[in-house]
Amino acid sequence: MDSYHIPVMASQCIEALNIQKGGIYVDATFGGGGHSKLILDNKNVDKLFGIDQDHDAIKNKWDDQRLIIINHNYRYMKQFLKYHKAVPVDGILADLGISSYQINEGSKGFSYRFDERLDMRMDKDDEIDAVYVLNEYTETELTRVFNSYGEISKSHYLARSIVQYRRGKSIKNVQDLLDSIKSETPKIGDYAFYSKVFQAIRIEVNNELINLELFLKQCKDVLKPDGRLVIMSYHSLEDRCVKNFINTGNTEGALIKDDFGNVLRPFKPLNKKPIVPDNAEVAQNPRARSAKLRIAIRTK
Numbered sequence: 007m008d009s010y011h012i013p014v015m016a017s018q019c020i021e022a023l024n025i026q027k028g029g030i031y032v033d034a035t036f037g038g039g040g041h042s043k044l045i046l047d048n049k050n051v052d053k054l055f056g057i058d059q060d061h062d063a064i065k066n067k068w069d070d071q072r073l074i075i076i077n078h079n080y081r082y083m084k085q086f087l088k089y090h091k092a093v094p095v096d097g098i099l100a101d102l103g104i105s106s107y108q109i110n111e112g113s114k115g116f117s118y119r120f121d122e123r124l125d126m127r128m129d130k131d132d133e134i135d136a137v138y139v140l141n142e143y144t145e146t147e148l149t150r151v152f153n154s155y156g157e158i159s160k161s162h163y164l165a166r167s168i169v170q171y172r173r174g175k176s177i178k179n180v181q182d183l184l185d186s187i188k189s190e191t192p193k194i195g196d197y198a199f200y201s202k203v204f205q206a207i208r209i210e211v212n213n214e215l216i217n218l219e220l221f222l223k224q225c226k227d228v229l230k231p232d233g234r235l236v237i238m239s240y241h242s243l244e245d246r247c248v249k250n251f252i253n254t255g256n257t258e259g260a261l262i263k264d265d266f267g268n269v270l271r272p273f274k275p276l277n278k279k280p281i282v283p284d285n286a287e288v289a290q291n292p293r294a295r296s297a298k299l300r301i302a303i304r305t306k
Contacts, residue, residue, distance in 0.1 A: 013040030014238060014294040015283050019099055020044050022236040022276070022301040028052045029096035032087070032228075034080040034221065039066040041099055046070055053092065057083060059129040079129065081217045084224040094230035102218065103240040104128070104208070116208060118200040121181045126204075126211045136207050140177040140186075145169045155215070155243065156206030164190045164203070205241065215243060222251045226272045229304040235273060238299045245280065245298050252302040273302040 013019070019041055023031065027050040033042045036056035045054055053072050058064060059079040067075050076086045080100065087093050104116055115125035115136060124136035143151070148165035152158045164187060171177065171186035184191075184200070192199055209215060225235055235252070239245040250259035255272045262270045280298035288295045 012291045012293070013038075013044070014101065014291065014297045015281065015287070015299050016041060016044055018281055018299055019101075019236055019238065020048075022299070023097040023099060023234050025050055026096050030092055031055070032057065032083065032095055032098045034083060034098060034100040035102065036066070036075065037063050037101065039063075039068070041101060042073065043068075045099070046072060055087065055090070055092065055095075057086075061130060079217055081220040081224075083221060084228050087228055093228050095228055095233065096230060097234040097236065098225055098229060099236045100221070101238045102244050115180065116204065118180055118184060118197075118204055121179055123179055124177070124183060124207075126208045128212050132212075134211060136211050137176075137178055139207055139210055140168060140183060141172055151210045152203065152206045154206075155209040156202040157242070158199075158202050158206065209243070215247065218244060218247055219257045222247065222257060226255065226304070231304055231306040233304040235302045235304065236299070238297050240296045240298075245300075248300050249280075252300055272305055274305050276301040276303060 023045065025031070025045070025048045029051055030053045031045055031051060032055045033045065034057045036042055036058035037060075039056065042054060042056050045051055051072060053074065055074050055076060056067070057076045057078065057080045059077065061077065064075055064077050067073065074090065076082075078086065083098075084093070087095065114127075115122050124140065126136040127134075139148075139151070145162070145165045148168060149162045152161035152164050158164060167190050168177065168183075168186045171182075175182065177183050177186055183203075187203065229235060237248045239248055247257040250257050252273050252275045253259065253271070254261055255270065256262070264270055277300065280300050282299070283291075283294040283297055
């Protein structure tokens, strides 16, 4: 499992769940099973639901009668928990983003380090992949993707460069994409720029922010009072959604009040500022450097 994905801030996540005797828990991003294994190491756990849409992730399942794997996007969490008659649950953990395995597996097309086909689908059953986005989206649509999901300045120039390039050659592999944006790539900080470009395309292909919002809304319905919500994010777009939801109950961050002016919040944040990994963990696992952990309790 560790070769698939090293769990980030593992001890902090498990402690944050505040595992109760006979408790039912959800690992909404099963991945390599690292966090799930630690949860099940606690004998007080009665049942754990591991959710992941990546078929490769499910191969990491091991024999434990308490572990139930759901091979679907976590946007369907509530539906499957109700099917298993497991509502309400005591805690939900989500480690957002992509796993080390997905980044390092060149055939998935998530990384600019491998000249492979631009796929980027977390679920291979999805119809739209990165090749489709880069060759079929209009200049306006590509501008939206890079601006909204990559937070890239002057995204319209980047989109225009891609559109001009594909008139002569389809963009199918990683090198095609890098060639198509060569004129817009800064000479200093090129890897950081590539990371933003790939992040934006990946988020669009997998509807990541839409799915995150749908998942978060369901947490209100499936967590029991005093249940724990533990979420780790890796970039500002995800963290902003999580922070707003914990503070206000919606991803827009809009305060909702009752007739007496009291703020209605389904969650109480346990940490005003996100928990971040220490220097020792970042040195051992560089992927952890951008992680931010937020913890909340379901209010009564």
